[in-house]
Amino acid sequence: MKPAPFDYRRPATKAEALRLLSDHRDDDAKILAGGQSLVPMMNFRMAQPTVIIDINRLSDLAFVEERGECIAIGALTRHNDVMHHLLVRIHLPLLAMAYENVAHHTIRNRGTIGGNVVHADAASEVPAVLTALDAEFVIESTEGVRVVGADDFFLGVFTTAVETHELLVEIRIPRPNARAGVSFEEVSLRKGDFAIVSVAVEIAADDGQIESARIAIGGVEERALRAEAAEQALVGASLSDDVIQAAAAAQIDAISFFDAPGLSAAYRRDTAKALLERNIRAAAARAGRMN
Amino acid sequence: MTISVTINGEPIAATVEPRLLVCDFLRDHLGLTGTHIGCEHGVCGACTVLVDGRTARSCLMFAAQLDGAEVETVEGLLLPDGELSPLQASFRDNHGLQCGFCTPGMLMTATELLRQDGRLDREGVREAISGNLCRCTGYETIVDAILTAGRDQAEETA
Numbered sequence: 099m100k101p102a103p104f105d106y107r108r109p110a111t112k113a114e115a116l117r118l119l120s121d122h123r124d125d126d127a128k129i130l131a132g133g134q135s136l137v138p139m140m141n142f143r144m145a146q147p148t149v150i151i152d153i154n155r156l157s158d159l160a161f162v163e164e165r166g167e168c169i170a171i172g173a174l175t176r177h178n179d180v181m182h183h184l185l186v187r188i189h190l191p192l193l194a195m196a197y198e199n200v201a202h203h204t205i206r207n208r209g210t211i212g213g214n215v216v217h218a219d220a221a222s223e224v225p226a227v228l229t230a231l232d233a234e235f236v237i238e239s240t241e242g243v244r245v246v247g248a249d250d251f252f253l254g255v256f257t258t259a260v261e262t263h264e265l266l267v268e269i270r271i272p273r274p275n276a277r278a279g280v281s282f283e284e285v286s287l288r289k290g291d292f293a294i295v296s297v298a299v300e301i302a303a304d305d306g307q308i309e310s311a312r313i314a315i316g317g318v319e320e321r322a323l324r325a326e327a328a329e330q331a332l333v334g335a336s337l338s339d340d341v342i343q344a345a346a347a348a349q350i351d352a353i354s355f356f357d358a359p360g361l362s363a364a365y366r367r368d369t370a371k372a373l374l375e376r377n378i379r380a381a382a383a384r385a386g387r388m389n
Numbered sequence: 390m391t392i393s394v395t396i397n398g399e400p401i402a403a404t405v406e407p408r409l410l411v412c413d414f415l416r417d418h419l420g421l422t423g424t425h426i427g428c429e430h431g432v433c434g435a436c437t438v439l440v441d442g443r444t445a446r447s448c449l450m451f452a453a454q455l456d457g458a459e460v461e462t463v464e465g466l467l468l469p470d471g472e473l474s475p476l477q478a479s480f481r482d483n484h485g486l487q488c489g490f491c492t493p494g495m496l497m498t499a500t501e502l503l504r505q506d507g508r509l510d511r512e513g514v515r516e517a518i519s520g521n522l523c524r525c526t527g528y529e530t531i532v533d534a535i536l537t538a539g540r541d542q543a544e545e546t547a
């Protein structure tokens with residue numbers, strides 16, 4: 099289990115990294131960020147890039163900042179630095195909560211939020227939260243900068259909008275409604291494993307009336323899924339257990355669950371339904387308006 | 390390529406192939422076989438070392454990436470007189486190891502934990518070592534060892 103040979107490049111600036119990506123656009127070049135997904139694949143020789151562009155020296159891509167109505171997070175920010183950042187704790191509690199479930203401390207020391215979303219594992223927690231929170235992704239190349247929304251960023255299993263000559267530089271997350279309550283929970287085989295199913299919920303309510311609901315489910319389709327059927331059933335309704343159960347049921351009916359070895363579609367469906375109900379209830383309670 | 394790196398306080402220069410993993414660099418090139426290799430894909434934690442003070446999987450880093458870094462391995466824990474460090478002694482006293490395969494990774498993970506501020510509790514220690522697999526002990530004695538070392542350290546600095 100050793101990686102195949104490759105050329106190693108370590109750009110000192112973003113401009114240099116973009117130029118290298120452009121020069122090697124027709125080679126099998128790969129960006130190396132935290133290496134916590136790429137290097138295992140190289141050790142297994144599932145990935146055999148011929149050029150590695152190590153971006154770990156681009157320290158100006160590691161930050162968490164307030165930017166108007168958004169919190170901006172640099173692509174190279176390590177998981178642990180995002181998770182414990184005061185701005186994230188205050189403004190993005192849903193992201194902080196999800197991070198409790200991402201891998202283990204040592205993996206989070208090196209793994210980056212940018213690498214996590216570009217890797218785009220269907221069961222990964224952070225993509226689910228970013229899908230729920232309408233995040234935007236800033237992608238750069240020598241040809242310019244483009245910004246895409248979550249729906250256009252996550253395209254499928256291990257597939258995103260980032261092309262081989264492009265670099266993800268920043269993720270922008272609109273600050274949620276301050277009155278909202280949030281909840282994230284997943285079911286996984288062991289603590290720190292990827293989720294079998296995960297659910298992220300943000301709900302704002304006024305006097306028992308649901309003003310807004312943003313919900314995403316991870317692990318049930320090829321990418322994190324925005325739970326639009328559940329959101330529609332909730333918005334405008336008065337909070338009650340019946341409403342919550344109906345919203346979860348409507349969402350479950352809208353998904354075609356798949357069988358996987360050792361995990362039946364029925365199990366995934368029941369788990370998704372239970373997690374939806376539980377997280378909607380918890381988020382609503384935290385919004386402090388549950389009747 | 391050529392790298393300059395500090396290993397357990399000692400600066401060294403080395404020429405490495407880009408694909409050389411840190412764990413193989415430590416074991417095969419430097420003879421530091423205290424760092425163990427279990428799974429080689431980041432899951433077991435046996436290969437954990439400290440890079441610039443933070444734990445890292447040495448099977449998921451290339452030696453080329455160490456240029457300018459400070460690395461600490463289990464060999465660096467020994468006291469200057471060759472005695473076991475208090476943390477290592479606590480593992481021995483609390484039966485925190487049986488076959489010893491996971492021990493270097495556990496010790497490095499615990500080293501990072503004990504350098505952080507704040508009180509240790511059982512739950513926090515369990516969370517901290519959740520990425521380190523042990524097939525022998527059932528973990529309870531490892532948690533005891535780390536908690537005891539943490540308590541002794543707190544008393545000493547009090």
Ligand SMILES: Cc1cc2nc3c(=O)[nH]c(=O)nc-3n(C[C@H](O)[C@H](O)[C@H](O)COP(=O)(O)OP(=O)(O)OC[C@H]3O[C@@H](n4cnc5c(N)ncnc54)[C@H](O)[C@@H]3O)c2cc1C
Binds near residue numbers: 135223
């Ligand atoms: C034992 C273990 C358990 C784990 N458990 C979980 C878990 O429960 N949940 C979870 O979500 N993840 C988990 N992970 C994966 C972890 O979160 C990774 O850190 C993450 O998926 C990849 O981030 P990275 O920075 O390490 O990226 P890398 O491995 O360096 O890169 C991943 C991919 O993204 C590309 N890339 C990286 N950065 C950029 C960029 N800025 N622009 C363009 N492309 C880029 C790389 O070329 C590569 O294709 C686990 C990993 C391990 C080893």
Ligand code: FES
Binds near residue numbers: 426429448
């Ligand atoms: S050998 Fe590195 S984590 Fe198992």
Ligand code: FES
Binds near residue numbers: 522
């Ligand atoms: S003591 Fe044998 S694996 Fe932990």
